[in-house]
Amino acid sequence: MFAYIIRRLLLIIPTLFGIMLINFLIVQAAPGGPVEQMIARLEGLDVGATSRIGGGVDAEIQQLQQQGMTEYRGARGLDPELIKEIEKLYGFDRPPAERFWKMMHSYLMLDFGDSFFRDTPVIELIKEKLPVSISLGLWATLIIYAISIPLGIRKAVKHGSRFDIWSSTVIITGYAVPSFLLAILLIVLFSGGSYWNIFPLRGLTSDNFEQLSLLGQIGDYFWHLVLPVFTLVISGFATLTMLTKNSFLDEIHKQYVQTARAKGLEENRVLYGHVFRNAMLLVIAGFPAALIGILFTSSLLIEIIFSLDGLGLLGYEAAINRDYPVVFGSLFIFTLIGMLVKLLGDLTYVLVDPRIDFESREL
Numbered sequence: 001m002f003a004y005i006i007r008r009l010l011l012i013i014p015t016l017f018g019i020m021l022i023n024f025l026i027v028q029a030a031p032g033g034p035v036e037q038m039i040a041r042l043e044g045l046d047v048g049a050t051s052r053i054g055g056g057v058d059a060e061i062q063q064l065q066q067q068g069m070t071e072y073r074g075a076r077g078l079d080p081e082l083i084k085e086i087e088k089l090y091g092f093d094r095p096p097a098e099r100f101w102k103m104m105h106s107y108l109m110l111d112f113g114d115s116f117f118r119d120t121p122v123i124e125l126i127k128e129k130l131p132v133s134i135s136l137g138l139w140a141t142l143i144i145y146a147i148s149i150p151l152g153i154r155k156a157v158k159h160g161s162r163f164d165i166w167s168s169t170v171i172i173t174g175y176a177v178p179s180f181l182l183a184i185l186l187i188v189l190f191s192g193g194s195y196w197n198i199f200p201l202r203g204l205t206s207d208n209f210e211q212l213s214l215l216g217q218i219g220d221y222f223w224h225l226v227l228p229v230f231t232l233v234i235s236g237f238a239t240l241t242m243l244t245k246n247s248f249l250d251e252i253h254k255q256y257v258q259t260a261r262a263k264g265l266e267e268n269r270v271l272y273g274h275v276f277r278n279a280m281l282l283v284i285a286g287f288p289a290a291l292i293g294i295l296f297t298s299s300l301l302i303e304i305i306f307s308l309d310g311l312g313l314l315g316y317e318a319a320i321n322r323d324y325p326v327v328f329g330s331l332f333i334f335t336l337i338g339m340l341v342k343l344l345g346d347l348t349y350v351l352v353d354p355r356i357d358f359e360s361r362e363l
Helices: 002-029 034-042 058-066 080-090 096-108 122-157 162-176 179-190 214-252 255-262 267-279 281-285 287-297 300-305 311-321 324-352
Strands: none
Touching (some): 002 096, 002 324, 096 324, 122 214, 122 281, 122 311, 122 324, 162 214, 179 214, 214 267, 214 281, 214 300, 287 324
16 A cells, blocks of 8 residues: 555656646636736726736836836836836746746745735735635535435435435435525525625624634634535535435445345444445545535635635636736645545545555556
């Protein structure tokens, strides 16, 4: 198993390099880079949604203004020397290949640079936004597993019954409703929209959070999480529930289960002593990947609707503003985390069922 882990860790290097190279080439081909964004701001143009959301290039504009270049603002054209100054400011005075190699060398040294438009180190931005995404992803994943596994087992045992039919109806209905529509409905109903003002609408904590007692802070934190986590749970537990049910159904009809029943074992002993380990292999081993999926890919709209400043919103603003250090820095970090989590998922398979041997398999 140790040799398998080493091979997988070594395989991460070329995989990560290839992912970064492909994305770098795609981004280079996309119009509206940071240089064009700065030129548009200097000409007084609106460069995208994030100019209305917040953030921007005020620091760079101020720097250029201090250099005596304010007369170009709003002009039809810009002095070529000014454009060269902007290109140098963002490193675009070098060829793409040199920029890519310099970027990868810096990343290997764990130096992710500074945001073009926030004047803040990328790693500090990620650390600042991470608590929001971790809060949403962790609690949503735990609740989804806590509901889906028992419900899926129950549906498998009661397959074809009224319980199975009506619970499937509820699950499919919840899965079919878009998460952003459910979030808006919850706000209208429970956050002072048109009915009750029960749950807070903005942020993870209240303005007076620091003045609260420890128990008050814990309660305030979870009170802010109720609606966004509920939205993620409703839209996320259907797949896992049906996977659990189908896994149990597949195992229940196997010969070893019939043999165990023929020996007179109690039904709970058969289900949880024999079926559970085999049926739960895919479900439990997929927990790390499920957490990463919710953490980094499923919460953008939820963060926007509930005014939560997390990684989803950070990535969206970076993509709109062409903030390349944030885009590539977060891509590098999250891709590396994703591949390590995939390896962790394989190790979880072995913990759940020691009969699995990755050592003897080819990568």
